[in-house]
Amino acid sequence: MTLAYFGGCFDPFHNGHLNIAQDLVDHLDIKNLKILPTGQPPHKETFSISHEHRLNMIKIGIEKDLHHISIEDYEIKSIGASYSVKTFKYLREKFGSEVSIILCIGEDALESINTWYNWRELLNYCHLAVVSRKGFRPTRGKEITDWLKEKRCENITILKKRAFGNIYFCNLSQLEISSSEIRKNIKLGRKFDGLVPLKIRHYINEHHLYRDIK
Template sequence: MGVNRCIAVLGGSFDPVHSGHVALAELFVALLAPDELRILPAGNPWQKPPLKADAAQRITMLRLAFEHLEVPVVIDEQEIHRQGATYTIDTLKALRAEAGPQASIAFLIGADQLLHLHTWKQWRQLFDHAHLCAASRPGFDMTALPPEVAQEFSQRRGDAARVRAAAHGLGLLAGNLAVDISATQIRQALRNDQPVGTLIPSAVLDYIQQHHLYKN
């Protein structure tokens, strides 16, 4: 382990948190061995419709979903408390200010988010504050990426050791995240009393059922 701390950051609406989120975190915890996993539930995501579960419910579900990990997990509520639209660039600037210039900050995303990374506010400047670590699902076609995103990633491509050693600026692509789950599908199944099986961690499903979430 290097002298620098490594903070893995996973953001999302988590409405609800599901097994795909957990698998993504587990993949990069195994790959990067970070000193901390920072979970960032969104407040008011500008690219998505309004959230169904409230902030307190989503935070409780996150605690239940990630409590088994062998790494310190911190639920960071900064986006929930920020007024107005939430942008990743603002969050990463705040995280960098908090962690200091030396820490490695690895922002974790699913590779499908790379398809519209170029629509994110100041997306190229994300690399000034963090590494972008993407996990692809089976069959994900890198040639489907927007050319500017593909070019940026190939120029910045790093491996786990380099991501841990450097503070920011690299792109890491991890293949074979064999989970393909959408929160929209899960909400629909819950609303229609259809089984969701292993799509949601069992403790989270228990909580959803006890509190009758996503019913209407």
Template sequence: MNNSTIQFEFLFGGTFDPVHYGHIGVIEALTQLSPDIPIRLLPCAIPALKSLPQTTFQQRVEMLELGVSNYSSVIIDQREQLRSKPSYTYETLEMLRQDYSNKRFFLVMGMDSLLSLKQWFQWKSLSQICHLVIVNRPGVTISQAEQACKACGFYLEQTFEKVTLYPVGRCFLLKMPEKKQSSTEIRHLIKNKRTLDSMLPQSVIEYIRNNHLYESE
């Protein structure tokens, strides 16, 4: 394939139940890493390794739309809503590769997800269809990241530009300020009527309140 026709895209999946500043921080870091590369958000309909979301798929999409409204490079892809079985990242990637044969994909995940990657469906095949962008976690060294990437079939590159030279199988460690927010913690705070101002965009907080989300288990 002629390199001039190749396009790149970040893929960032999750339940987003709800979207919070931790997610948005990753989007901001990706935008700074490469402003010209679109970020495709893939809200998960039926998680394979987590409990079911507490809100509907459409509610989570609407919260995402509110939370990322300032980022013109973000695409919210709702294809996983069409599935009646658990969402597998490998299958979604294969679908995207069929739909966009001229694109190379960078699958974005936290270091904790990388460490559990061997639990994923068809994990050994991921290095044959995409690159990884790993978001750092406190205390993780370059050596640890390199070993974790290698164990999953990926080769860690020191620069993102080097990753783009290869079709698949490379990994880049994205260093960004730590965001302590978690969706689990936020749902707990809402149930207990605690403040959320430092954890979520105000538009998402208002949506949650107006729709009485997460007020009970």
């Protein structure tokens, strides 16, 4: 059994996120991918919109893919700062020691993973599947580079046979869409058609989201 989680802020959830989620299901050959929205990150101020709005937009975004994409709201429901290592320790305890658990993150997130709380312990509870970004030039330091040399695997079957402990890079086609650019466009009154699913655009406009962000 393999459980895969796609983590991120999803502020807002956009077509690029949806495209990656759909491709991860196929690439990892899994029955279900869970979207894992970040709770309160310890390294940044609160989000510009509520957790409820972020969660609602994810629900809207995946409504046509519910047979293979769902939501894990553990971090959003947790009180206080969210730490990936604590989340995946919880999931490991919940599902047992034999299940393969995979956390899927973007390559940009990998660049700063050594700033995460107890980051080295994360692979005691799960694998990492890193979604490579076309044209992305990594600037990771020696600490992360050495860690990758030790933990990286090239065969996806290893992630499914082992319960935790490895890092795998997924080469997926990606849409060049940024949540921060969407927020900026909305604040400046620019169009953002085609960047988010139509129903999410309607939701953002209906609830006047991101118009007054700093």
